[in-house]
Amino acid sequence: MLNQELHELISKTHPNICQISVYKQGEAVFSDEWHGYKKEDACHVMSATKSIVALLIGIAVDKGMIKSIDDSILTYFPNYQVKRGEKTIQDVTIRHLLTMTAPYKGKGDPWTKVCSSEDWTTASLDFLGGRKGLTDEFNYRTVCLHILTGLLYEVSNMTTVAFANTYLFAPIGIKEVVNDSPKTAEAHKQFTMNKTPKTHIWLCDPKHIAAAGYGLCLSATDMAKIGQLCLNKGNYEGKQIISSEWINACFKPTSNQLPDYHNLRYGYLWWILDDKKETYGALGNSGNVIYINTEKNLVVAITSYFKPSVLDRIDFIETYIAPFILK
Known part of the structure; x- marks a missing residue:
């Protein structure tokens, strides 16, 4: 050809x-x-x-800027205020985000709430976690992945x-x-x-x-x-x-x-x-x-x-x- x-x-x-x-x-x-x-x-x-x-x-x-991808995400956001009653977020690691196994509250990507905010990283962290805990299920997301560039x-x-x-x-x-x-x-x-x-x-x-x-x-x-x-x-x-x-x-x-x-x-x-x-x-x-x-x-x-x-x-x-x- x-x-x-x-x-x-x-x-x-x-x-x-x-x-x-x-x-x-x-x-x-x-x-x-x-x-x-x-x-x-x-x-x-x-x-x-x-x-x-x-x-x-x-x-x-x-x-060496990131010590380990098995570190908790919150290790790198010490000033983030965890929502009342939220426990799962404490156990979410960088690896969970890289492998699309991080848990989130709600279904689908919260485009409007994140992209209309002044701080997309904090808005995305607000959706991280949830009552189901860590399930290691594949959970493909786009907008809340902003946490990774916030981490950088x-x-x-x-x-x-x-x-x-x-x-x-x-x-x-x-x-x-x-x-x-x-x-x-x-x-x-x-x-x-x-x-x-x-x-x-x-x-x-x-x-x-x-x-x-x-x-x-x-x-x-x-x-x-x-x-x-x-x-x-x-x-x-x-x-x-x-x-x-x-x-x-x-x-x-x-x-x-x-x-x-x-x-x-x-x-x-x-x-x-x-x-x-x-x-x-x-x-x-x-x-x-x-x-x-x-x-x-x-x-x-x-x-x-x-x-x-x-x-x-x-x-x-x-x-x-x-x-x-x-x-």
Whole structure:
């Protein structure tokens, strides 16, 4: 299949794809763009943000800022006032948040209550815990994951973007990311729904702490670099950016197969696509993906504008893009 044939196939079958970037054997071998996007433009990568946050937490662990992910979350928020009668929160650890086994009060994500507050970290902590206690059940959440970026601020005294730019993005050649704080609910909505190219921004709360579960805008080239960093066990051009131990932990299954999530398994905010074939992914709504195939030494990154319920992107990568690149 020629490049033009692949370009047209994607236009017809996956019309919301904006950019693709591919690394093979450690080298950038393919990139393409659609919908007026340029290679350097950014796109909201949605929940793939979570996997980037996992890497930032790992850097904080490597640097000794976080003593152990088995520490109670409240160890790092000594001024937080626990709600009367709430006991479970005392036992919630950083590991629970990384593995999506943290318990919360209520069902679903409390978007309005958290995102309309002046302090998203405290608002998220208010939902942590509950009467059921620790069950170790997989409980996928997005907005309250903000606790992790709040934690990064507490241990580093740096905003999320400053921490990420200093310790992850700049060292691997990703353009500086800046804060973006929508002032209204409508602006917040448009941040997600808008289909046009974005700059390198990260949605943040009024305290300039970036959202942990979504909100990061990167290019497919940026995402491919991050995927290649992970494939190389945290090493970039001979420099260890993240410890290999942390990368291995991110990719080690912490759950059984999850029927509600296409029988995938979960690591530390990374999806285990196939642990036998050693394929892993950062997955965001609308088909935003960092696909890592250790066996084939292949990384595929895709950015996409908002389109709900895109569920076949991994199959598309493995059926069309990977064979095209590996032939």
